[in-house]
Structures are given as C-alpha cells and as structure tokens.
Amino acid sequence: MKIESIYINNFRLLKDFKLDLEDSLSLVLGKNNIGKTSLAKVINSYR
Structure with missing residues (x-):
C-alpha cells in the first residue's frame, strides 16, 4: 500500500x-516543538 497524502486534525x-x-x-525537517514526533506517532499507529 502506498500512502499519497496525510491529513491530521x-x-x-x-x-x-x-x-x-x-x-x-x-x-520531514523542522525546528523543535512543531509536530515532527506527532506525525511519526500517527504514521506508526497505522502499521
């Protein structure tokens, strides 16, 4: 399965x-405290 886009609310x-x-x-690159870990947790929860 290929993920093409992610929407999080x-x-x-x-x-x-x-x-x-x-x-x-x-x-996914960025400064501290902008949601990189949150994004990783969402992706990891769908494995």
Missing part, C-alpha cells in the same frame, strides 16, 4: 495538518 501539536508525499522519498 487535532492530534497533539497538529491542529489542521496536510502533507502530500512524493513518489520516491519524503523528508
């Missing part, structure tokens, strides 16, 4: 978040 720091993923590689 009201989970931890992610209030209204949408991420479109690329075909080959997508990276």
Whole structure:
C-alpha cells in the first residue's frame, strides 16, 4: 500500500495538518516543538 497524502486534525501539536508525499522519498525537517514526533506517532499507529 502506498500512502499519497496525510491529513491530521487535532492530534497533539497538529491542529489542521496536510502533507502530500512524493513518489520516491519524503523528508520531514523542522525546528523543535512543531509536530515532527506527532506525525511519526500517527504514521506508526497505522502499521
């Protein structure tokens, strides 16, 4: 199964978040306390 986009509403720091993923590689980069770990937890919960 290939995930093409992710939409998260009201989970931890992610209030209204949408991420479109690329075909080959997508990276999540950013400063501290912006929701990178929250995104990882959501993705990990669907494994």
